[in-house]
Amino acid sequence: MQLAEQLREARRKKEILLMTHLVLGYPSFAVNREVIRQMVENGVDVIELQIPFSEPMADGPMIIKANQEAIAGGTKVADCLAFAAEMAAQYEIPFLFMTYYNILFKYGLEDFLRKAKEIGIKGCIIPDLPPEEGEEYLSLASEFALAPIQIFAPTSTEERMRTLAGHGAGFIYCVARRGVTGSKTDFNASFDAYLARCRRATSMPLAVGFGISSREDVQILTGKADIAVIGTATIRLVEEKGPEEVGPFIAGLR
Amino acid sequence: MNKPGYFGQWGGAYIPEVLYETFRELREVYARAKADPAFWQEYLDLMGSYSCRPTPLTYAENLSRHFGGAQIFIKREDLNHTGAHKANNVMGQGLLVKRMGKTRVIAETGAGQHGVACATMAAKFGFACTIYMGEEDVHRQRPNVFWMEKLGATVVPVTTGSRTLKDAINEAFRDWVSNMDTTHYVMGTVCGPHPFPEMVAWFQSIIGQEARKQILAVHGRLPARVYACVGGGSNAMGIFQGFLADPSVELIGVEAGGKGLDTGQHAARLASADASPGVAQGYKTMFLQDADGQMRDTHSVAAGLDYIGVSPLLTDLWEKGRVRFAAATDQEVMTALDLTIKKEGIIPALESTHAFVQAFKEAGELNGDQAIVINQSGRGDKDIFTIAHAFDDPSWKEFIRKKGEEYAAR
Numbered sequence: 001m002q003l004a005e006q007l008r009e010a011r012r013k014k015e016i017l018l019m020t021h022l023v024l025g026y027p028s029f030a031v032n033r034e035v036i037r038q039m040v041e042n043g044v045d046v047i048e049l050q051i052p053f054s055e056p057m058a059d060g061p062m063i064i065k066a067n068q069e070a071i072a073g074g075t076k077v078a079d080c081l082a083f084a085a086e087m088a089a090q091y092e093i094p095f096l097f098m099t100y101y102n103i104l105f106k107y108g109l110e111d112f113l114r115k116a117k118e119i120g121i122k123g124c125i126i127p128d129l130p131p132e133e134g135e136e137y138l139s140l141a142s143e144f145a146l147a148p149i150q151i152f153a154p155t156s157t158e159e160r161m162r163t164l165a166g167h168g169a170g171f172i173y174c175v176a177r178r179g180v181t182g183s184k185t186d187f188n189a190s191f192d193a194y195l196a197r198c199r200r201a202t203s204m205p206l207a208v209g210f211g212i213s214s215r216e217d218v219q220i221l222t223g224k225a226d227i228a229v230i231g232t233a234t235i236r237l238v239e240e241k242g243p244e245e246v247g248p249f250i251a252g253l254r
Numbered sequence: 255m256n257k258p259g260y261f262g263q264w265g266g267a268y269i270p271e272v273l274y275e276t277f278r279e280l281r282e283v284y285a286r287a288k289a290d291p292a293f294w295q296e297y298l299d300l301m302g303s304y305s306c307r308p309t310p311l312t313y314a315e316n317l318s319r320h321f322g323g324a325q326i327f328i329k330r331e332d333l334n335h336t337g338a339h340k341a342n343n344v345m346g347q348g349l350l351v352k353r354m355g356k357t358r359v360i361a362e363t364g365a366g367q368h369g370v371a372c373a374t375m376a377a378k379f380g381f382a383c384t385i386y387m388g389e390e391d392v393h394r395q396r397p398n399v400f401w402m403e404k405l406g407a408t409v410v411p412v413t414t415g416s417r418t419l420k421d422a423i424n425e426a427f428r429d430w431v432s433n434m435d436t437t438h439y440v441m442g443t444v445c446g447p448h449p450f451p452e453m454v455a456w457f458q459s460i461i462g463q464e465a466r467k468q469i470l471a472v473h474g475r476l477p478a479r480v481y482a483c484v485g486g487g488s489n490a491m492g493i494f495q496g497f498l499a500d501p502s503v504e505l506i507g508v509e510a511g512g513k514g515l516d517t518g519q520h521a522a523r524l525a526s527a528d529a530s531p532g533v534a535q536g537y538k539t540m541f542l543q544d545a546d547g548q549m550r551d552t553h554s555v556a557a558g559l560d561y562i563g564v565s566p567l568l569t570d571l572w573e574k575g576r577v578r579f580a581a582a583t584d585q586e587v588m589t590a591l592d593l594t595i596k597k598e599g600i601i602p603a604l605e606s607t608h609a610f611v612q613a614f615k616e617a618g619e620l621n622g623d624q625a626i627v628i629n630q631s632g633r634g635d636k637d638i639f640t641i642a643h644a645f646d647d648p649s650w651k652e653f654i655r656k657k658g659e660e661y662a663a664r
């Protein structure tokens with residue numbers, strides 16, 4: 001089943017879906033494995049697996065640290081692919097790759113995407129690859145039936161959003177605010193206006209990410225967005241309280 | 255392949271969506287300025303009245319005699335206000351910031367020369383200013399940190415990654431994606447996403463325009479060779495543009511050989527076999543990276559050359575065979591620096607001295623009616639701690655020890 005279908009089906013049963021994120025190899029693949037088990041058991045609907053990169057330009061301090069330490073600990077792209085294959089085989093929910101373009105470029109764009117497809121990955125989020133630079137990526141993604149998730153930002157005009165949506169599949173990742181990952185988002189009237197703009201520009205499901213960390217945040221998004229993205233919050237939780245806290249945290253979000 | 259922002263297969267604009275509109279505006283304001291002759295005149299007037307342009311071309315008589323080959327000329331970018339070619343780019347972008355109506359500038363800096371130039375421009379034009387600088391560079395270029403702060407800038411030491419120039423660039427981008435409405439990122443070199451490489455090269459082309467006229471006036475002919483050090487590549491592109499259309503002029507870019515190309519501890523992207531094509535920091539070029547695409551640690555005694563990537567314009571010119579690349583080691587740099595100070599009474603920056611090393615290696619191959627031009631991108635005053643340390647200077651050490659005791663006693 002393709003990503004869009006899978007999400008539509010899940011959405012029929014739930015008011016809002018949860019997408020979580022983790023950095024592969026941080027603090028270790030063993031902990032990643034335990035965290036994912038708890039996420040899935042507590043109803044997470046889709047998981048973003050970030051392949052670490054040495055220059056994570058769009059990320060904030062917590063995820064930068066996770067990227068750095070994963071690499072310093074010896075995490076290789078090949079290990080990430082093997083781990084992702086294991087997860088995708090074990091669980092029904094869709095898994096996505098999130099990473100920066102150089103990881104794909106250096107691996108060989110076509111080889112990377114073919115491999116991702118083979119191991120059961122459903123799509124990719126590449127924040128530093130706008131469609132203007134991604135012609136080859138977009139056509140290969142379509143060839144392999146992988147969803148090239150497109151990103152909307154509060155600075156995107158409605159016209160720009162329509163262009164982006166035309167290149168995307170699966171869902172749209174709406175960055176909730178300016179800035180990098182990790183700090184709090186203020187869900188005010190201008191946020192509502194922004195989400196309304198996103199809605200007008202596409203009929204694809206909308207995921208909202210950046211700064212979502214609590215049940216209240218998820219509640220605010222319910223009815224406005226289709227997917228709430230929990231990123232830094234679980235990484236911080238694992239760091240401060242250990243992986244066993246992830247299950248109860250996820251269960252308490254909806 | 256003629257996509258805008260590409261030089262051969264290199265360059266591009268690999269930017270996050272949140273900056274799409276910011277870059278659209280920047281491309282527009284740059285294109286309008288470029289099409290407006292009054293803008294360039296305003297720029298020339300500013301550089302003439304504020305930054306000592308045109309900078310002189312100095313005949314290095316003693317060095318020429320010492321090597322017994324080509325006549326050696328030095329283009330004196332060290333005599334710019336703030337002591338380096340960085341001022342050319344910064345004042346140009348400052349004029350664009352005024353046109354965009356923004357009120358704050360941010361920048362990365364390695365050697366601190368771009369940071370000081372940017373803080374100076376901000377003071378003059380009344381902008382708020384934040385400079386990102388790798389923690390390692392904060393330590394090795396301390397005098398420039400002092401001046402940036404005196405000029406009213408906030409200096410943020412960057413503690414992520416390798417704590418050098420590339421990490422400072424990442425942090426500047428992270429600031430920009432939050433504050434793009436009020437803030438312009440003054441990229442310090444001919445790297446990063448389009449239009450930065452092209453735009454910075456345009457402002458730096460003033461070096462080559464002057465140098466070409468000057469060498470023709472004093473020497474009567476074009477030079478045989480032109481040497482420039484290459485960090486990101488802005489001073490090199492600046493002077494090379496004056497001679498690109500003259501096939502008889504050989505252009506040589508000199509990278510940081512660090513502890514030697516065979517040690518892996520260097521920053522030679524094009525002069526070594528260690529770099530490979532990649533996409534990072536918003537553009538495609540040859541990067542020093544591992545097989546997975548993770549950037550490697552680089553090394554150079556010169557903070558301004560200690561960088562993983564290189565200008566897409568230079569990578570293209572290298573690929574086409576128009577620019578030749580060489581590397582100078584830390585040790586060769588110290589020797590050439592000492593010689594230049596003693597023979598000519600000129601103190602080049604550690605970065606600039608890399609160009610002198612290669613010129614000195616080759617001067618003897620040429621004959622007395624040929625000329626070579628070395629671009630002295632900056633002055634060495636900022637490097638006083640590093641140079642004193644490298645020469646293990648006893649009276650300087652004594653002075654520092656005494657100062658330390660004096661502060662400790664308070």
Ligand SMILES: Cc1ncc(COP(=O)(O)O)c(C=O)c1O
Pocket residue numbers: 338339364365366367368442443444483484485486487488489490557558559603605606631632633
């Ligand atoms: C004096 C001097 N020369 C050269 C450089 C290297 O930069 P680029 O290669 O862009 O000229 C720097 C950078 O900090 C510098 O300060």
